[in-house]
Amino acid sequence: MTKTPPRGFPKSEFQARTQAAQTQMAAEELDGILLTTEPEIRYFSGFYTAFWQSPTRPWFLFVPATGDPIAIIPAIGADLMKATWISDIRTWDAPNPGDDGISLLTDLLSPLRKIGIPMGHETHIRMPLSDYQCLFSNLPNITTSDATPIIRKLRMVKSPAEIEKITHICGIISQTFDRLPEFIHVNQPLEQVFREFRREALRLGADDIPYLVGGAGPGGYRDVISPPTEKPLQNNDLLMLDTGATWDGYFCDFDRNFAIGPPGEEVRRAHETLWQATEKGMDAARPGATCAEVFNYINQYLNGNQPTTANVGRMGHGLGMQLTEWPSIAPWDHTVLEENMVLTLEPSLNLADGLMMVHEENILITSGAPKLLTRRTPRDLPVIR
Amino acid sequence: MTKTPPRGFPKSEFQARTQAAQTQMAAEELDGILLTTEPEIRYFSGFYTAFWQSPTRPWFLFVPATGDPIAIIPAIGADLMKATWISDIRTWDAPNPGDDGISLLTDLLSPLRKIGIPMGHETHIRMPLSDYQCLFSNLPNITTSDATPIIRKLRMVKSPAEIEKITHICGIISQTFDRLPEFIHVNQPLEQVFREFRREALRLGADDIPYLVGGAGPGGYRDVISPPTEKPLQNNDLLMLDTGATWDGYFCDFDRNFAIGPPGEEVRRAHETLWQATEKGMDAARPGATCAEVFNYINQYLNGNQPTTANVGRMGHGLGMQLTEWPSIAPWDHTVLEENMVLTLEPSLNLADGLMMVHEENILITSGAPKLLTRRTPRDLPVIR
Numbered sequence: 137m138t139k140t141p142p143r144g145f146p147k148s149e150f151q152a153r154t155q156a157a158q159t160q161m162a163a164e165e166l167d168g169i170l171l172t173t174e175p176e177i178r179y180f181s182g183f184y185t186a187f188w189q190s191p192t193r194p195w196f197l198f199v200p201a202t203g204d205p206i207a208i209i210p211a212i213g214a215d216l217m218k219a220t221w222i223s224d225i226r227t228w229d230a231p232n233p234g235d236d237g238i239s240l241l242t243d244l245l246s247p248l249r250k251i252g253i254p255m256g257h258e259t260h261i262r263m264p265l266s267d268y269q270c271l272f273s274n275l276p277n278i279t280t281s282d283a284t285p286i287i288r289k290l291r292m293v294k295s296p297a298e299i300e301k302i303t304h305i306c307g308i309i310s311q312t313f314d315r316l317p318e319f320i321h322v323n324q325p326l327e328q329v330f331r332e333f334r335r336e337a338l339r340l341g342a343d344d345i346p347y348l349v350g351g352a353g354p355g356g357y358r359d360v361i362s363p364p365t366e367k368p369l370q371n372n373d374l375l376m377l378d379t380g381a382t383w384d385g386y387f388c389d390f391d392r393n394f395a396i397g398p399p400g401e402e403v404r405r406a407h408e409t410l411w412q413a414t415e416k417g418m419d420a421a422r423p424g425a426t427c428a429e430v431f432n433y434i435n436q437y438l439n440g441n442q443p444t445t446a447n448v449g450r451m452g453h454g455l456g457m458q459l460t461e462w463p464s465i466a467p468w469d470h471t472v473l474e475e476n477m478v479l480t481l482e483p484s485l486n487l488a489d490g491l492m493m494v495h496e497e498n499i500l501i502t503s504g505a506p507k508l509l510t511r512r513t514p515r516d517l518p519v520i521r
Numbered sequence: 522m523t524k525t526p527p528r529g530f531p532k533s534e535f536q537a538r539t540q541a542a543q544t545q546m547a548a549e550e551l552d553g554i555l556l557t558t559e560p561e562i563r564y565f566s567g568f569y570t571a572f573w574q575s576p577t578r579p580w581f582l583f584v585p586a587t588g589d590p591i592a593i594i595p596a597i598g599a600d601l602m603k604a605t606w607i608s609d610i611r612t613w614d615a616p617n618p619g620d621d622g623i624s625l626l627t628d629l630l631s632p633l634r635k636i637g638i639p640m641g642h643e644t645h646i647r648m649p650l651s652d653y654q655c656l657f658s659n660l661p662n663i664t665t666s667d668a669t670p671i672i673r674k675l676r677m678v679k680s681p682a683e684i685e686k687i688t689h690i691c692g693i694i695s696q697t698f699d700r701l702p703e704f705i706h707v708n709q710p711l712e713q714v715f716r717e718f719r720r721e722a723l724r725l726g727a728d729d730i731p732y733l734v735g736g737a738g739p740g741g742y743r744d745v746i747s748p749p750t751e752k753p754l755q756n757n758d759l760l761m762l763d764t765g766a767t768w769d770g771y772f773c774d775f776d777r778n779f780a781i782g783p784p785g786e787e788v789r790r791a792h793e794t795l796w797q798a799t800e801k802g803m804d805a806a807r808p809g810a811t812c813a814e815v816f817n818y819i820n821q822y823l824n825g826n827q828p829t830t831a832n833v834g835r836m837g838h839g840l841g842m843q844l845t846e847w848p849s850i851a852p853w854d855h856t857v858l859e860e861n862m863v864l865t866l867e868p869s870l871n872l873a874d875g876l877m878m879v880h881e882e883n884i885l886i887t888s889g890a891p892k893l894l895t896r897r898t899p900r901d902l903p904v905i906r
Contacts, residue, residue: 143751187746189732189765190845192643192838212834215744215875230834231849233642255650257618258577265640266667282651334729335720343748344719346731347574359600361572363728366528380574449597449615453577460575464616490600 140341141300143384145182147221149295153180154199160286161201167248168200169283170241172262175457176254176287180205182220184385187213193230194237194263197222198244208240238267242274252283258462259284288462292454293476299500301386302456302478303509305342306498309381310511312337313392317520322371322396326352326364330377337381347380347459350391355400356491360391360484371397375520376494380459387459389480390496390510395519403493406485407517409441410495413483417452417465421479421499421506427469434465434483452482455498477501478509525726526685528769530567532606534680538565539584545671546586552633553585554668555626557647560842561639561672565590567605569770572598578615579622579648582607583629593625623652627659637668643847644669673847677839678861684885686771687841687863688894690727691883694766695896697722698777702905707756707781711737711749715762722766732765732844735776740785741876745776745869756782760905761879765844772844774865775881775895780904788878791870792902794826795880798868802837802850806864806884806891812854819850819868837865840883862886863894 157169157180171177174188177197188195196208207222210230217225226240245251255261261268272278294302312333319332329352334345350364351357352375360378369375378391393407413434420433434451452465455478463471465479473479479501484494495513499506542554542565556562559573562582573580581593592607595615602610611625630636640646646653657663679687697718704717714737719730735749736742737760745763754760763776778792798819805818819836837850840863848856850864858864867881880898884891 184748185746186732186734186748189843191645191843192845192849193834210834212744213746216747231642231851232834232853234853236642253650255654257616257621257649259649260576260645260647261650262645264642264644264669265638265646269640284649331723331728335723338716338720338723343716344731345729347571349571359597361570361598362601363569363571449578449595449617458574458576460577464577466616468617468619 141297141304145297149297150180150182150221153290154205156290157199157286158201160289161252164252164281164286165250166201166252166281166283167250168198169252169286170245171197171199171254173254173260174262175291178385178457179291181207181217181222183207183213183217183222185213185216194267196237196241206244208237208244236263236267238271238274241271245275245278248278250279250281252286253280254284254287255282256284291456292462292471293474294456294478295476298386298456299476299478301384302388302498305381305383305386306388306390306509307511308341308383309337309379309388309390311340312342313377314511316392316394317518320369320520322520323368325366325368327366329369329375330364333377333379337379341383342381343383345379345381347389348377350375350377352376352396353491355403355489356487356493358490358492360492360494369396372400374399374403374493378494378496385457387455387457388498388510389455389459390498391494392513393493393495393517395517397521398519399517402487404517406487406493407495408515409438410483410485410493411513411515413437414481414495414497417481417483418499418506418508421473421481421501423473423475423501423503425473427463427465427471427473428467430473431465431467434481438483438485450482451484452480452496454478455480473501475501475503526682526689530682534682535565535567535606538675539590541675542584542671543586545674546637549637549666549671550635551586551637551666551668552635553583554637554671555630556582556584556639558639558645559647560676563770563842564676566592566602566607568592568598568602568607570598570601579652581622581626591629593622593629621648621652623656623659626656630660630663633663635664635666637671638665639669639672640667641669676841677847677856678859679841679863680861683771683841684861684863686769687773687883690766690768690771691773691775691894693726693768694722694764694773694775696725699896701777701779702903705754705905707905708753710751710753712751714754714760715749718762718764722764726768727766728768730764730766732774733762735760735762737761737781738876740788740874741872741878743875743877745877745879754781757785759784759788759878763879763881770842772840772842773883773895774840774844775883776879777898778878778880778902780902782906783904784902787872789902791872791878792880793900794823795868795870795878796898796900798822799866799880799882802866802868803884803891803893806858806866806886808858808860808886808888810858812848812850812856812858813852815858816850816852819866823868823870835867836869837867837881839863840865858886860886860888
């Protein structure tokens with residue numbers, strides 16, 4: 137496992153992110169970008185708290201065309217925001233359904249002409265729609281445009297410090313999977329398997345495990361986003377755990393399969409096919425290739441082999457501050473890969489009887505072959521006896 | 522600790538929720554309610570997955586004026602949705618930025634005239650704004666109205682099965698706090714304290730601990746939403762952990778304070794004041810009282826005593842499928858308390874030098890005195906030596 141990296145980022149990193157956004161904003165003649173979602177506000181400010189679990193209060197960060205970002209936030213977050221590099225912090229006593237930041241935003245934005253707001257794929261506006269409508273009815277002279285391309289372009293390419301955090305959590309969870317045969321056993325309810333996985337991941341240094349899904353069943357599993365049942369693990373089961381754990385706000389996202397007792401021929405063959413498909417993905421994932429090309433290269437291999445590709449919509453995606461980020465390894469995504477993108481490769485197969493099998497690794501795009509951030513799953517399906 | 526209740530809900534509970542929504546919809550002449558957010562979709566369907574961690578795919582549930590809800594969801598969720606009581610499940614191969622459910626929604630909604638969408642306090646629309654705008658430009662004859670009051674009214678009053686789940690997780694975390702002196706110690710980095718808390722909560726039966734914040738410092742802490750630092754616990758510190766853990770998708774939300782070594786006079790007095798303030802809250806929290814009245818009763822007590830009330834915006838809130846839900850124990854919330862509401866009581870105090878102290882319990886509104894769901898914090902501040 138890697139040495140624990142430092143938490144947080146130097147101020148210079150937030151300044152560089154802000155300046156890179158401002159360069160793009162200038163090209164579109166934007167007066168600023170208004171942000172309402174956790175990853176975006178954290179990306180530019182460093183504001184990091186689990187308090188986003190509460191849907192009650194909206195939070196805003198405005199990245200102006202020049203100068204530092206401005207936080208417009210509930211008073212309860214003022215002290216934590218003061219600990220970031222942000223100095224212009226405007227607060228109100230939230231919650232206040234009559235005026236949850238709308239007057240402050242109106243004052244800030246009313247001199248402006250054109251602002252960007254992320255409103256495209258994989259985004260949403262985290263504030264009540266009626267407040268959003270009220271805000272822009274206060275601002276009849278402002279036009280809005282979609283800032284998704286600006287944010288997407290920035291966030292897709294990771295800094296060395298970001299890569300270090302993702303690498304660290306990938307290492308912790310790789311070790312947790314390696315140790316799995318030591319803390320699970322036949323006849324253990326799946327719910328308990330999940331619980332022990334979380335406990336071990338925490339022991340090994342994960343901050344949290346917000347995402348843990350999977351399944352187990354004879355010869356395969358039926359869906360890949362389920363919470364665990366109380367059904368005990370049994371001989372002949374194929375067990376899959378897919379996990380997104382975090383360290384300092386950065387995710388890993390990968391899964392592992394385990395056979396409970398010696399696996400059948402179909403399962404062994406599917407595992408080999410998925411393992412090879414991931415090799416194909418790693419062969420294709422080079423700077424200059426598009427996501428669609430990587431998808432097609434994996435898909436071509438799968439179509440020449442096993443049953444049909446399972447219908448999960450894509451074969452991988454970006455990874456970082458969120459479990460899934462732009463881009464998508466999908467036929468419709470023509471994003472050109474660049475050095476320092478972090479991606480998942482995630483081929484999947486349909487087995488007989490509506491069952492399926494998935495496999496996932498996390499990689500870093502480099503100037504040459506991609507670097508595996510996860511410890512490569514063994515080519516032979518691991519067996520728990 | 523309570524016996525582990527059954528997971529999930531009987532179909533009859535979802536039918537009752539749907540019918541209760543339809544009764545309210547009839548009064549407003551709504552043709553249906555369109556839902557996009559996790560708790561709302563789960564409330565009416567039982568669809569429960571951590572996959573919402575991924576922001577990539579939108580999910581929709583439509584509750585029509587008559588008949589059962591209709592799911593419009595990514596194909597990856599079809600099997601899990603089929604395991605719920607929902608039978609009309611329409612899927613598309615998501616992600617598909619060119620048409621992420623918009624055609625399916627347009628087909629469904631175009632015969633209708635007036636639909637409700639939650640757009641008020643504590644809500645947001647979980648889909649790209651540009652898709653939302655595209656959808657309604659496809660539907661020029663539909664008017665929308667705010668469905669927040671309908672959803673809010675339903676979700677605020679809990680069913681016996683919901684109360685059982687909340688009670689269960691409150692019991693698990695009460696036990697975790699009781700055992701805290703056994704697994705933390707002086708000189709332990711705060712980060713490690715948090716990690717051990719999570720591990721113990723899982724061991725005692727929590728499914729997950731999505732929310733864990735707090736602080737420690739000599740004589741008090743400075744904010745109440747921070748992630749942990751690596752600073753070791755020291756004698757004279759006041760330690761606070763505030764946690765939202767879940768069991769079967771239902772939250773507890775409460776905190777506990779611990780003195781590291783014998784506490785100073787100010788801290789002891791503040792703890793006594795907060796303990797008494799919570800008693801006042803429990804005296805006031807009866808069916809028929811308003812949230813504002815409960816707030817004022819607690820506030821009056823605090824104002825007659827210690828320093829000023831800390832500025833966290835309110836003194837409690839609803840609790841259930843989310844860490845925080847309607848209503849707010851706040852001067853502007855005139856919601857009338859009803860039997861089977863679950864609330865937090867959360868008075869807070871400013872101490873000297875910008876420090877603060879908070880305290881929180883979870884209660885169930887009954888026909889008489891509220892029922893504590895948390896194990897009441899000891900009146901004397903617990904001391905770790």
